Each structure stands twice: as C-alpha cells, then as structure tokens.
Amino acid sequence: xxxxxxxxxxxxxxxxxxxxxxxxxxxxxxxxxxxxxxxxxxxxxxxxxxxxxxxxxxxxxxxxxxxxxxxxxxxxxxxxxxxxxxxxxxxxxxxxxxxxxxxxxxxxxxxxxxxxxxxxxxxxxxxxxxxxxxxxxxxxxxxxxxxxxxxxxxxxxxxxxxxxxxxxxxxxxxxxx
Numbered sequence: 001x002x003x004x005x006x007x008x009x010x011x012x013x014x015x016x017x018x019x020x021x022x023x024x025x026x027x028x029x030x031x032x033x034x035x036x037x038x039x040x041x042x043x044x045x046x047x048x049x050x051x052x053x054x055x056x057x058x059x060x061x062x063x064x065x066x067x068x069x070x071x072x073x074x075x076x077x078x079x080x081x082x083x084x085x086x087x088x089x090x091x092x093x094x095x096x097x098x099x100x101x102x103x104x105x106x107x108x109x110x111x112x113x114x115x116x117x118x119x120x121x122x123x124x125x126x127x128x129x130x131x132x133x134x135x136x137x138x139x140x141x142x143x144x145x146x147x148x149x150x151x152x153x154x155x156x157x158x159x160x161x162x163x164x165x166x167x168x169x170x171x172x173x174x175x176x177x
Contacts, residue, residue: 033122036143040078043092045174046070053098056164064100066169071095072111077175079120086129088116138173148175 051066075090091111098105118131127138127150138150150173157166 033125033127033140033143034081036145037079037120037122037127037148038081039177040076041148041175041177043070043073043075043077043090043173044176045172046073046092046094047172048169049172051098051167051169053100054166055100057162062100064098066096066098068097069095074111075114084120086118086120088114088118090114141172146177149173150175 046068047070048066048068051068053064053066055062055064070092072093073090075088075092078087078089079085080087091113093111094109096107096109098107116131118129118136120127120129122128122140125140127140129136129138136152138152140149141151142149152171152173153169154171155166155168157164159165
C-alpha cells in the first residue's frame with residue numbers, strides 16, 4: 001500500500017513540477033537560435049535519468065531515486081514569432097522506475113492528451129518559457145534546422161495529501177522537424 005501511495009504522489013507531483021536552471025553555458029548566437037527555433041517540432045525524447053526524491057511523512061524522511069523515460073510520442077511543439085508563443089499538443093507515455101527503501105518498482109504511466117500555451121524567449125543559450133507566471137529554463141544543447149535538444153535542471157518541493165516531497169534531477173528533451 002505504501003508503494004502505491006508513493007507512486008501516486010510521485011506521478012502527480014512530477015507531472016506538475018516546474019523547472020529552474022542557471023544559464024551555465026557559453027552564450028550562443030541568440031538571433032540564430034530565435035530564427036531556427038520557429039516552426040513545428042515533433043517530440044522524440046523526454047527523460048530524467050538522475051532523479052532523486054526526498055519524501056517526508058509524519059517527520060520521517062526517506063530518500064530514493066527515479067528515472068522517467070518517455071515513449072509512444074504523438075506530440076508537437078510549435079514556436080511562433082509574433083507573438084512569441086509555444087503551443088504544445090499531444091501525448092506520450094512514460095516508463096517510471098523508482099527505488100525507495102531498497103525496493104525498485106517500474107510503472108508504465110499512460111499519456112494524456114494535453115494542450116498548453118506558453119510565452120517564450122531566448123537569453124544567450126537558454127530557452128525560457130513562461131506560463132501563468134512560472135518560468136521554466138532550458139539549456140539549448142543543440143539547435144539546427146532539424147534537431148532541438150534541451151536540458152533543464154529541476155529542484156521542486158510540493159506537499160501532496162500532507163506528504164512533503166522534493167524532486168531533483170535533469171530533464172532532457174529531444175525534438176525533430
């Protein structure tokens with residue numbers, strides 16, 4: 001029962017995390033990034049391979065690790081210039097593996113059909129999206145006419161059903177035109 005409750009909390013909290021990252025790379029050519037990013041991109045990869053969790057229930061803290069690997073991608077992101085908006089439509093599934101108290105559990109998480117709309121801007125080699133006042137920063141690892149690879153370091157704390165949970169890790173995203 002504890003595993004099922006933890007998994008439910010992990011899935012809910014992870015689905016709504018917000019990312020933050022420092023601009024920790026050398027500045028790229030911002031005008032080239034802005035022109036190359038325009039258009040519709042197909043989501044091809046989404047993964048967290050170094051996730052850690054810290055769960056506190058009734059004053060007891062337990063740490064664990066997790067990975068999350070996306071699959072069955074049927075999603076697009078469309079970047080427009082005027083106004084600078086990014087529209088997300090589609091779905092994907094996730095294989096979530098977490099280890100807690102020495103036990104590893106793998107769960108297939110079915111995708112939901114989502115629609116989202118955010119503002120975007122590029123500062124140096126960082127893509128920043130803003131939705132409902134929340135900024136998410138992605139380091140641009142690669143941006144060509146046909147390939148976009150992003151990375152975001154996250155550290156998020158939430159309380160779900162009276163349970164404090166903290167997630168940290170690096171989210172990697174891949175897209176093609």
